[in-house]
Amino acid sequence: MTTAPPAPPGLLGDTPERNYGRKLQLFNAFAEPELRALIDGLGLRSGQQALDAGCGVGSTTLWLAERVAPGGMALGIDLATAHTRIARAAGGAAVVLQADIARPPLRPGSFDLVWCVNTINHLREPLGAARTLAGLLRPGGRLALGQSHLLPEMVFAWDARLERVATEANRAYYRDKYGLREADTTAIRALVGLLRGAGLRQVRPQTVVVERVAPLAPADEAYLVEALFRGYWGDHLRPYLDPDDWAALAALCDPASATFCLRRPDFHYIQTFTLVTGTL
Numbered sequence: 001m002t003t004a005p006p007a008p009p010g011l012l013g014d015t016p017e018r019n020y021g022r023k024l025q026l027f028n029a030f031a032e033p034e035l036r037a038l039i040d041g042l043g044l045r046s047g048q049q050a051l052d053a054g055c056g057v058g059s060t061t062l063w064l065a066e067r068v069a070p071g072g073m074a075l076g077i078d079l080a081t082a083h084t085r086i087a088r089a090a091g092g093a094a095v096v097l098q099a100d101i102a103r104p105p106l107r108p109g110s111f112d113l114v115w116c117v118n119t120i121n122h123l124r125e126p127l128g129a130a131r132t133l134a135g136l137l138r139p140g141g142r143l144a145l146g147q148s149h150l151l152p153e154m155v156f157a158w159d160a161r162l163e164r165v166a167t168e169a170n171r172a173y174y175r176d177k178y179g180l181r182e183a184d185t186t187a188i189r190a191l192v193g194l195l196r197g198a199g200l201r202q203v204r205p206q207t208v209v210v211e212r213v214a215p216l217a218p219a220d221e222a223y224l225v226e227a228l229f230r231g232y233w234g235d236h237l238r239p240y241l242d243p244d245d246w247a248a249l250a251a252l253c254d255p256a257s258a259t260f261c262l263r264r265p266d267f268h269y270i271q272t273f274t275l276v277t278g279t280l
């Protein structure tokens with residue numbers, strides 16, 4: 001008896017064994033007000049069925065469950081074992097399943113809403129995945145694809161050049177790490193095209209600004225320090241930057257530094273989040 005070979009890792013290295021649950025928890029806590037407002041704007045009703053495709057640690061799955069209660073169901077699916085374990089441990093009314101959203105073990109025509117956020121960009125065939133997810137919708141159901149950072153973020157309001165070179169260095173690092181071309185990481189901007197290519201109608205984009213200023217709430221500071229400064233802009237960027245730029249970036253991002261940027265009274269952070277919905 002032969003076993004099927006394991007599926008190749010996703011475009012950004014995703015496998016069932018990979019775990020970036022802490023980063024997902026940080027983002028969900030940071031962007032919770034904006035994400036909840038977008039969910040509220042979808043007009044979900046009690047008794048409906050919602051799928052959180054690429055649910056990560058399950059925060060959004062729980063928020064969807066709140067909107068379809070009583071009598072409805074929110075199901076979250078994610079590829080990673082660690083993510084689904086965290087999501088199940090959170091409890092609540094949501095159901096969590098470990099599965100590949102490109103090959104979901106779900107009955108077609110089952111859901112009133114499929115929500116898929118910061119996930120489709122991890123897939124090697126995003127249009128095929130969008131068509132698969134659209135096939136899970138009931139007639140009149142909606143697919144919502146969301147993505148952070150379709151527009152450049154602002155971190156150092158006082159130093160746009162350093163912010164730009166750090167962002168470019170981060171992109172170069174990830175292209176090298178996963179063997180990608182620049183087109184592989186920029187095509188995701190075409191969310192409208194994905195939904196139209198999947199045969200959906202009434203395609204509507206909405207972009208919101210996630211904006212924070214000093215003094216920051218604990219969840220905002222935790223996200224910026226752990227996910228952005230130590231994660232995306234960590235020591236791995238040193239070879240990609242001029243030594244002077246690296247030294248300036250490291251000092252601004254270090255909580256122990258006298259120039260730590262989050263302590264500045266003029267700190268002003270902006271990122272965007274885009275949600276595009278389409279109807280079957």
